[in-house]
Amino acid sequence: MSWIAECLSRVTRPMRLRLRRTVTTLSLTTLALTVLPPSVLAVEYNMPVGVTAVSREIHSLHMIIFWICVVIGIVVFGVMGYAMIKHRKSRGAVSASFHENTRIEILWTAIPLLILVVMAVPATATLKDMYDASESALDVKITGHQWRWQYEYLGEDVAFTSSLATPREQINNTAAKGEHYLLEVDNPLVLPIHRKVRFLTTSADVIHSWWVPDFGVKKDAIPGFINEAWTRIETPGTYRGQCTELCGKDHGFMPVVVEALPEAEFDEWLIARKAEAEAALNDAGxxxxxxxxxxxxxxxxxxxxxxxxxxxxxxxxxxxxxxxxxxxxxxxxxxxxxxxxxxxxxxxxxxxxxxxxxxxxxxxxxxxxxxxxxxxxxxxxxxxxxxxxxx
CATH class of the missing domain: 1.10.760.10 (Cytochrome c-like domain)
Structure with a gap:
């Protein structure tokens, strides 16, 4: 431990204070991570598992890649730490002198290549599932506008816009912010569970991006182009997302809200919405x-x-x-x-x-x-x- 004492003796007092604060912060962080239950940590620091098969595949792929990176980090930094301690100059170590070691060059080329292959196999399978939008039971056209979404149920004569519903008083800080501040809309997209829904995304002005993390769906909406995505929701509920493209000054005021209903309830909702659309046409006259x-x-x-x-x-x-x-x-x-x-x-x-x-x-x-x-x-x-x- 003499080398540690020698290093510390050369550190100035301000540097020692900063080092002490850093060590204290790391200690408190470690203690908090030890005390907090895993479920809390997963919610706060990890991506959601989601309510679709694809979202679970994405989460599993994420965890596989994460643990591969953890192992690589432990091995690499472990070898570096061992080399710095075991072969330090104060112990009389002399650096080795070698050039063009064919075995080492083959090794450090083959190992990363093997790791990439191991990562590519599950990634390719997940991407294949994500892009298979065929044989859908319902098609929804999603059009991005500054700064709202327009939803059209193709073949059903139902269309409406979905805009931010957060009161301006909350935005202007003259009222207390609600539970779903900037994540609430006047007309949510309503979808059935257990049916494959295909999304056709486009834009009427600038580039937007429709994202619902619980579905594992994030698709750009580009003027003049139609992009495909799909989902099959397994659990009823309300799911929230946002536009994830910087689409203008009110970019943060463009949320996505999806209400997933049991199939029978969705069919009833769709019939009622068709009646409303017909009544609106009559009102126009x-x-x-x-x-x-x-x-x-x-x-x-x-x-x-x-x-x-x-x-x-x-x-x-x-x-x-x-x-x-x-x-x-x-x-x-x-x-x-x-x-x-x-x-x-x-x-x-x-x-x-x-x-x-x-x-x-x-x-x-x-x-x-x-x-x-x-x-x-x-x-x-x-x-x-x-x-x-x-x-």
């Missing part, structure tokens, strides 16, 4: 009062528009102009309809023709023309929007 449109428009604006134009309509110029007293909002009705329906090229203003229903479009336009003191008294009927969308 009737005349709405200003009060009705204002009430619905306020809710639509808070969900869709407030993140950019602010709840009070003041916006964030120059990117997101104020709607209070705006010429386009208070004067030309058709220009107002065009920019909401079709967006504006070269600006952050997106098109909402494929995001909102005719009733929602009419309501939010009416609301903007009569809120925050604009008070134009004008309204637009959903039938007018529906007719323009069909042209």
């Amino acid at each position: 009737r005349d709405w009062s200003l009060e009705e449109l204002m009430e619905k428009g306020e809710k639509t604006y808070a969900t869709i528009c407030a993140s950019c134009h602010q709840p009070d309509g003041q916006g964030m110029p120059p990117a997101f102009p104020s709607l209070v007293g705006s010429a386009i909002v208070t004067q030309d009705m058709q220009a107002h309809i065009d920019i909401v329906v079709n967006g504006k090229a070269g600006t952050p203003m997106a098109a909402f023709a494929d995001v909102l229903s005719p009733v929602e479009l009419a309501a939010v336009i009416t609301y903007e023309r009569n809120a925050w003191g604009n008070d134009t008294g004008e309204l637009v009927q959903p039938a007018v929007i529906k007719e323009q969308l069909s042209q």
